[in-house]
Amino acid sequence: xxxxxxxxxxxxxxxxxxxxxxxxxxxxxxxxxxxxxxxxxxxxxxxxxxxxxxxxxxxxxxxxxxxxxxxxxxxxxxxxxxxxxxxxxxxxxxxxxxxxxxxxxxxxxxxxxxxxxxxxxxxxxxxxxxxxxxxxxxxxxxxxxxxxxxxxxxxxxxxxxxxxxxxxxxxxxxx
Numbered sequence: 001x002x003x004x005x006x007x008x009x010x011x012x013x014x015x016x017x018x019x020x021x022x023x024x025x026x027x028x029x030x031x032x033x034x035x036x037x038x039x040x041x042x043x044x045x046x047x048x049x050x051x052x053x054x055x056x057x058x059x060x061x062x063x064x065x066x067x068x069x070x071x072x073x074x075x076x077x078x079x080x081x082x083x084x085x086x087x088x089x090x091x092x093x094x095x096x097x098x099x100x101x102x103x104x105x106x107x108x109x110x111x112x113x114x115x116x117x118x119x120x121x122x123x124x125x126x127x128x129x130x131x132x133x134x135x136x137x138x139x140x141x142x143x144x145x146x147x148x149x150x151x152x153x154x155x156x157x158x159x160x161x162x163x164x165x166x167x168x169x170x171x172x173x174x175x
Contacts, residue, residue: 004086013072015065018088029057032144041140052137056144063120063149064092067156070116071109071164072096078105103175110167117153121146 004016033053037044044052064087072082072094083095100106124146132139157165 004088010065010069010085011073013069013076013082014084016084016086018086020089021061021087024089025057025061028060029053032056036144037140041136044137048137052141056141059141059145060148061087063117063145063152066120067113067116067152068092068094070112074109074112075100078109100171103171106167106171106174110164110171113164114153114156117149117156121149121153124149 004018007015007017009015029050030053033049037049037052041049065085068085072085075082075094075096078100080100081097083097085092085094096109100109124142127142128139128146131142156163157168159165159169161167161170
């Protein structure tokens with residue numbers, strides 16, 4: 001894998017940022033602050049677009065880390081070493097030392113990431129429901145993150161490699 005910046009460890013697993021991630025982070029923040037939020041919330045002051053765009057980008061990438069961390073923690077629980085979690089231009093990847101030896105383990109490892117994304121979608125959706133009439137910027141952040149996490153879960157369930165859905169399909173065929 002390309003060069004990366006080590007951020008620290010989560011549950012003993014190294015967390016890294018590929019330098020390509022900075023480009024994607026900037027593009028996501030820029031598109032949220034200059035296009036998405038202004039088109040949906042035209043009365044906000046410009047600084048609010050940038051603050052909410054930056055916060056939304058950070059929480060989005062934290063959601064990707066949570067998705068990959070779920071895969072990693074299940075792999076470790078199944079006795080499979082995890083080298084690192086890396087965020088890069090196309091999202092995130094958990095570098096797991098080897099594949100599962102049993103189809104049931106592969107199935108659980110594959111499903112836990114999308115299930116984590118669905119749980120985050122529900123969490124952010126609930127936050128949106130609680131804040132939509134009280135704090136519009138927080139509600140906007142929560143609404144966007146709810147939908148993006150649901151989209152992340154559904155996209156990852158497409159039955160093709162290297163997506164989680166491909167691993168689910170393989171575990172079913174294997175089992």
